[in-house]
Structures are given as C-alpha cells and as structure tokens.
Amino acid sequence: MKILRLVAVGWWLQLKNRSRSSFDGLLSILYPLFFATTIFFLYRQNGDEAALVSAAVGASLMGVWSAVSTSASTTLQGERRQGTLELLVAAPTPFSLVILPATVSMATIGLWSFIVTLLWGRFAFGIPISFDQPLVFVIAAVVMTFSLGLVGFLQAMASVRYRAAWALGTLFEFPVWLVCGFLVPLSSLPDWVTPIAYLLPPTWGVSAVRAAAFGGSPWRDIALCLATGAIYAAIGVALSRRLVDSARGNATLALT
Amino acid sequence: MTAALRIFFFGGITSYRALFHWLTPWILIPTFIVEPIFQVLFFAFVGRDAGVGDDSFYLIGNAVQFAAIPCLFAMGNTIGNERYTQTLGLLLASPARRLPLFLGRALPVIINGFCVSLVVLVLGALVLRVHIPAEAWVPIVGVLVVTSFSCTGLGLATAALALRVRETAVLSNIIIGILIVFCGVNVPLSALPAWMSTISYVLPLTHGIEAARDLAGGASWSAVTGLVATEALIGVVYAALGMAMLFALEVESRRHASLELA
Numbered sequence: 001m002k003i004l005r006l007v008a009v010g011w012w013l014q015l016k017n018r019s020r021s022s023f024d025g026l027l028s029i030l031y032p033l034f035f036a037t038t039i040f041f042l043y044r045q046n047g048d049e050a051a052l053v054s055a056a057v058g059a060s061l062m063g064v065w066s067a068v069s070t071s072a073s074t075t076l077q078g079e080r081r082q083g084t085l086e087l088l089v090a091a092p093t094p095f096s097l098v099i100l101p102a103t104v105s106m107a108t109i110g111l112w113s114f115i116v117t118l119l120w121g122r123f124a125f126g127i128p129i130s131f132d133q134p135l136v137f138v139i140a141a142v143v144m145t146f147s148l149g150l151v152g153f154l155q156a157m158a159s160v161r162y163r164a165a166w167a168l169g170t171l172f173e174f175p176v177w178l179v180c181g182f183l184v185p186l187s188s189l190p191d192w193v194t195p196i197a198y199l200l201p202p203t204w205g206v207s208a209v210r211a212a213a214f215g216g217s218p219w220r221d222i223a224l225c226l227a228t229g230a231i232y233a234a235i236g237v238a239l240s241r242r243l244v245d246s247a248r249g250n251a252t253l254a255l256t
Numbered sequence: 257m258t259a260a261l262r263i264f265f266f267g268g269i270t271s272y273r274a275l276f277h278w279l280t281p282w283i284l285i286p287t288f289i290v291e292p293i294f295q296v297l298f299f300a301f302v303g304r305d306a307g308v309g310d311d312s313f314y315l316i317g318n319a320v321q322f323a324a325i326p327c328l329f330a331m332g333n334t335i336g337n338e339r340y341t342q343t344l345g346l347l348l349a350s351p352a353r354r355l356p357l358f359l360g361r362a363l364p365v366i367i368n369g370f371c372v373s374l375v376v377l378v379l380g381a382l383v384l385r386v387h388i389p390a391e392a393w394v395p396i397v398g399v400l401v402v403t404s405f406s407c408t409g410l411g412l413a414t415a416a417l418a419l420r421v422r423e424t425a426v427l428s429n430i431i432i433g434i435l436i437v438f439c440g441v442n443v444p445l446s447a448l449p450a451w452m453s454t455i456s457y458v459l460p461l462t463h464g465i466e467a468a469r470d471l472a473g474g475a476s477w478s479a480v481t482g483l484v485a486t487e488a489l490i491g492v493v494y495a496a497l498g499m500a501m502l503f504a505l506e507v508e509s510r511r512h513a514s515l516e517l518a
Contacts, residue, residue: 023423023426024426027426027429027430030430030433031429031430031433033433034432034433034434034436034437035433035436037437038436038437038441038442038443039302041437041443041447041448042302042303042306042308042442042443043306043308044447045306045308045443045447046306046307046308048307051305051306055306167283167286167287168283168286170287170291171286171287171290171291171294173291174291174294174295174297174298175294177298178294178297178298178301183302183305184301184302184304184305185305188301188304188305189301
C-alpha cells in the first residue's frame with residue numbers, strides 16, 4: 001500500500017511538474033502533429049477512407065511514444081544537472097520507485113498528443129472517427145500509455161551512467177514506430193521483425209487499441225501489453241540496483 | 257583580412273568541436289546514421305502501405321531533409337550553448353568582426369549536414385535497393401551541398417532568434433516539423449493545399465529535393481540548374497536575413513541588457 005501511494009504521489013507530482021512549461025507542452029503536442037499531418041496527407045492521396053481512419057489512430061498513438069522515447073533517456077541527466085540525483089540515490093526509498101512515476105508521467109503527457117492528434121484528424125482533415133467499443137478503446141489507450149511508461153523506465157535506468165543518453169533516446173523513436181505496427185502492419189515487414197515486435201509492449205498496445213476501435217477482442221492484447229511492460233519494469237528494477245551500486249562503488253554518479 | 261580569415265576558419269572549427277564535445281562514435285553513429293536510416297525506412301514502408309509513391313521518392317526526400325537537421329540544430333546551438341556555458345556575453349563583447357565570426361561557425365555545419373545527407377542517401381539506397389543511375393550521383397552531391405548551404409542560411413536566422421529565446425532545440429524542432437510537412441519530403445507538393453505549396457517555394461529544401469528527385473529519375477544537370485540556383489538563392493536570402501537579425505538582436509540585447517534574460 002505504501003509503495004502504491006508513493007508511486008501515485010510521485011506520478012501526480014511529476015505530472016504537475018511537467019505540465020508547468022507551456023512551451024514544452026506545446027512541443028509535445030506540435031512535434032508529433034507534424035508527423036501525423038504528413039501521414040494524413042500521405043494516406044489521403046489514394047482515397048481509401050478505411051486506411052486513412054486506421055492511420056489516424058496509429059498516428060495519434062505515435063505521440064505517446066514520442067513523449068517517452070527521448071525524455072526518458074534524459075530523466076537522470078535532468079536530476080544530475082539539478083544536483084538532486086545523489087539525494088534521490090541516498091534516500092531510503094528505492095531509487096526505482098522514484099524514477100518509475102517520472103517516466104509514467106511522461107507517457108501520460110503523451111496522452112494529450114494522442115487526443116489532440118485525433119481531433120486534428122477529425123476537424124482539419126475530416127477523418128470520421130468512431131470507435132466500436134469506446135470504453136475499451138480508452139482502457140486500451142491508458143494501458144498502452146502505462147506500459148510505454150514502463151519501457152521508458154527501463155530506458156532511464158539503462159542510461160544512468162551515460163551523460164549523453166538523450167542522443168540515444170532519439171534513436172528509438174522511429175524504430176519503435178516502424179516495428180510495432182503503429183502504421184505499417186507487421187505482415188508488411190520482413191518476417192524476422194515479427195519476433196522482435198512481439199517483445200515490445202507497444203506492439204500489443206497498438207493492436208489492442210485498433211481492436212477496440214475497429215472491432216475484435218482487445219483483451220488478450222491488453223493483457224500482453226501489461227505483461228511485457230511489467231517484464232521491462234522488472235528488468236529496470238534489477239538494472240537500477242546493479243547500476244546504482246556500481247555508480248556508488250566507483251563514485252561515478254555525478255559523471256563529472 | 258588575416259584576422260577575419262583566422263576567425264572564420266579557426267573560430268568555426270573551435271566552435272564546432274565545442275558544440276560536439278559530447279560526440280563519441282557510439283553516439284555519432286546512432287544520431288547521424290542509424291536514426292536517419294530508420295526515418296527513411298519508416299516513410300518508405302508507410303508509403304508502401306498507403307500505396308503512394310515508391311521507395312526512391314521517400315529515400316531522396318528524407319535523405320535531403322537530413323541536410324536540414326544538423327544545420328538547423330547546430331546553428332541554433334552555437335548561440336544557445338554559448339549562453340549555457342556563460343560565454344555569450346564575452347563573445348559579443350569581443351572586438352571580433354561578426355561576419356566571419358558567425359559565418360565561420362556555419363561552414364563546418366554545412367559540411368556536417370552534407371555528410372549526413374550523403375551517408376543516409378547511400379546507405380538508404382543499399383538497404384531499400386533503390387537504383388540511382390551512376391551518372392546522377394555527382395550532380396546529386398552538388399544538390400546536397402547547395403541544400404546544406406540553404407538550410408544553414410535558415411539555421412543562421414534560428415541562431416539569431418537564440419539571442420532572444422532560451423529553448424533553441426524546441427525552436428529548431430518546430431522549424432524541422434514545418435519543413436517536413438511543407439517541403440515535399442514525403443508528400444508531393446501537388447497533394448498539399450495550394451497555400452501550403454505556395455509557402456514551400458520560399459523555404460529551403462523544396463527545390464533541392466525536387467532537383468535530387470529529377471536527377472535520380474534521369475534528368476540532366478542542365479535540366480535542374482534552375483531549381484539548384486533557386487535553392488542557392490533562398491539560402492543566400494536566409495543567410496542575409498539571419499546576419500541582419502544577428503546584428504539587430506545583438507544591438508537590442510545590449511540596449512536592453514536582455515542577453516542573459518532570454
């Protein structure tokens with residue numbers, strides 16, 4: 001119970017903190033919107049409305065991953081720059097439980113982009129948006145967001161000893177968009193990509209959201225999205241212990 | 257004259273080294289090679305899924321666009337990083353002539369943008385098995401150089417704005433986004449609304465991408481000289497605008513003591 005409260009309070013605090021900058025908020029919406037606009041124009045060319053609607057859902061979800069991929073890698077660098085990383089590591093609370101809410105809050109910010117992109121598609125491009133199971137659609141989107149936050153947590157932990165981790169964070173944006181079926185079905189990609197895609201929570205999240213939007217049963221995909229996300233979180237926790245111990249042992253936490 | 261050349265070359269290269277002080281091969285390769293290749297692949301596969309365009313269209317559009325990314329970010333950061341390291345005031349208080357000072361910083365960035373663009377084009381062509389005629393490569397290299405220059409012109413204007421705004425990376429991201437949507441990178445200009453394609457003609461990239469696509473499609477250099485000249489002219493106009501803005505905003509920052517407040 002204490003852990004749940006810590007995570008919930010941390011998430012809310014981080015969410016408020018990240019929502020303070022209107023400039024950053026605008027960027028988190030605008031940047032994915034540029035790609036979504038390109039994609040809307042692209043799919044509109046051949047006049048296939050079903051493909052356009054499907055692309056609208058995929059393009060909207062892309063913003064959630066954008067919100068996590070680069071930001072998560074810079075989480076610890078941000079703490080380091082503010083001089084709070086040592087305090088967080090020294091605190092009696094497990095380090096991972098302090099960072100996890102931060103990355104989940106990043107993904108939550110991405111939900112704004114998701115909503116705005118859907119509305120942009122509806123009102124600027126006239127894309128008819130109607131969902132087969134609206135409530136399940138929302139549940140699937142929330143689960144996917146949470147799961148992406150867990151992936152971001154692993155990313156953040158993996159970058160604890162790298163000062164320029166932000167540069168690597170940007171590396172993951174396009175590969176995940178491509179491999180996880182945000183727009184392109186897995187069947188259109190080379191066969192060897194499929195097993196990799198199955199290991200990534202967004203694959204199941206995108207599939208669940210699509211099933212909820214266009215008919216089908218999303219519950220198996222929702223469960224798999226949560227399960228794979230949980231595995232990433234578990235690896236992140238293990239990594240955090242090892243890397244933080246190593247950083248303490250070698251006095252490399254500050255990376256100065 | 258000698259002092260101006262020294263500032264141009266040595267100042268430029270020193271600034272470039274300082275800008276990329278964090279760059280090691282294991283960061284350089286993902287940032288300047290792997291990520292761009294994945295962008296090319298992403299749009300090529302999206303194009304296939306949408307049934308629009310061919311791989312060559314997306315390869316050239318995105319490869320040429322990658323001339324813009326280093327040019328915009330690096331130019332913006334040359335000013336932004338000076339503020340971050342608290343040397344901007346010292347730099348602007350120095351008696352160095354501004355023209356070689358800022359243009360010198362642009363030269364390595366143009367070379368950087370050109371190299372990224374070329375590497376992405378070559379690797380993307382290999383991965384996607386896009387055939388570009390052998391005789392087209394040299395003219396395409398010329399187009400990439402001109403496009404890198406024109407994007408750096410726009411980057412100079414961004415760098416000038418960095419005298420007034422703190423978040424240069426955010427600004428560059430927004431400009432990159434505008435270029436991606438407007439300049440025919442992934443969507444032909446004919447598929448854009450008329451007002452968007454009209455704007456695209458005064459932006460860098462548009463004519464460069466069109467010229468590169470024409471060359472890859474078998475056009476001769478003489479057939480694209482108009483496009484290349486227009487791209488170069490746009491670069492000159494943006495560079496002049498950028499320099500004028502740098503002068504004006506420097507004067508204003510002295511008058512209002514706003515250099516460190518931005």
